[in-house]
Amino acid sequence: MKHPIDVFIGRRIREERVAAGLTQKELSILxxxxxxxxxxxxxxxxxxxxxxxxxxxxxxxxxxxxxxxDGVELPISEKDAEPSDARLMRDILMLEPKLKLELIRFVRAISRGTDNSPKD
Known part of the structure; x- marks a missing residue:
């Protein structure tokens, strides 16, 4: 028996694919x-x-x-994240890939001077 969430996700994939003007063949290649x-x-x-x-x-x-x-949230890597952090992540996910990369580089550059900066 199919789980309702799997059915929902499958339907949403199809809706987004059709909205993007892609065939199943085209998306499958991607x-x-x-x-x-x-x-x-x-x-x-x-x-x-x-x-x-x-x-x-x-x-x-x-x-x-x-x-x-609706109501299903993606997990955030930091358990103590603030609601504004989640909103920021959603906004970042909406960016075009090139802009997203530029933003990541910018954030890394300005965070290097802080004690909690990520170590690459």
Whole structure:
């Protein structure tokens, strides 16, 4: 029996693909699967892994959260994140890839002078 969340995610993948003007074949090429596999995702015959959903979201230029029902939040890596942190992450996910990369470089550059800067 198909889980309702898997059905919802599959339907949302199809809706976003159609909205982007892509065929199953075109999207499947972008995410590295055969079109039959994408068809199985869209019909919830197969579950979509988190990494594959991420690839689909990037190919369709939509945030991963657009595939989830309202009220389902993506986990944040820091348990003590503030609500504003989550809003910022959602905004960043909406950026075009080139702008996102520029923003990441900028944030890394200005955070190097703080004690809590990430170490690459």
């Amino acid at each position: 995410i590295g699967v055969k079109f039959q596999q994408l068809q199985k995702y869209e019909t919830a015959a197969n579950r979509v892994s988190g990494s594959r959903l991420w690839m689909i979201s990037k190919a369709l230029a939509v945030p991963m959260s657009s595939f989830l029902p």
